[in-house]
């Protein structure tokens with residue numbers, strides 16, 4: 001416990017459990033602090049912040065809910081809208097990282113005042129990559145709406161043949177991100193219809209998962225979405241924003257650039273490169289990028 005004390009600053013929380021006498025399997029994630037940190041790090045405008053937060057929560061939930069737990073799961077949304085793409089990764093240690101193609105996109109809200117995330121994403125694809133040790137597997141579905149939650153639900157139905165309710169949300173205020181996270185509830189084969197009907201009516205009654213997180217965190221989401229159903233928590237894990245970039249990894253990448261690009265980059269005497277996932281800046285001398293160490 002002492003070793004993890006330094007990580008308690010910007011932490012999120014993920015819970016995994018069962019409900020309805022084993023008919024439902026669920027996971028909930030509160031990534032409010034993680035997203036508040038990411039928003040400041042990338043200077044995210046509201047729509048890109050919502051898109052990234054929904055994808056990060058979705059990646060964290062899919063990683064834990066997968067039948068065979070992947071060491072890493074990447075969720076990529078790529079569309080023809082102005083945000084271009086959103087990438088979110090979650091690994092088995094609870095580390096999250098992500099990026100958006102354009103952090104400063106603004107689009108009109110949907111009628112009723114909901115952020116136009118689907119407008120910023122456009123038409124395109126959702127790709128999910130699961131990594132097991134050194135092997136990776138991908139599957140891809142067409143976007144339903146670009147609102148991320150519906151797209152993840154469609155992915156689960158098409159690729160994993162699981163009927164699921166997917167709730168993902170980010171609540172922003174002028175002061176910043178005040179709540180972010182989500183919940184996925186899987187309906188297991190043979191689930192009684194009354195349990196499913198209760199789940200559906202509970203979900204129909206909520207204003208949005210981010211409002212529930214703001215009111216009472218992950219446990220309040222679980223109490224509300226699974227109201228009237230017996231439920232048990234099987235696992236609780238911390239989540240955090242942590243990039244896996246390194247100077248050496250980036251150096252190896254830059255060494256592979258064509259010689260003419262490298263000459264161009266080195267003209268000013270040194271080369272600076274920023275990591276797209278965390279903003280870390282690395283500086284190299286031309287010699288480091290020409291000599292293969």
Ligand SMILES: [Zn+2]
Nearest residue numbers: 243245275278
């Ligand atoms: Zn990084």
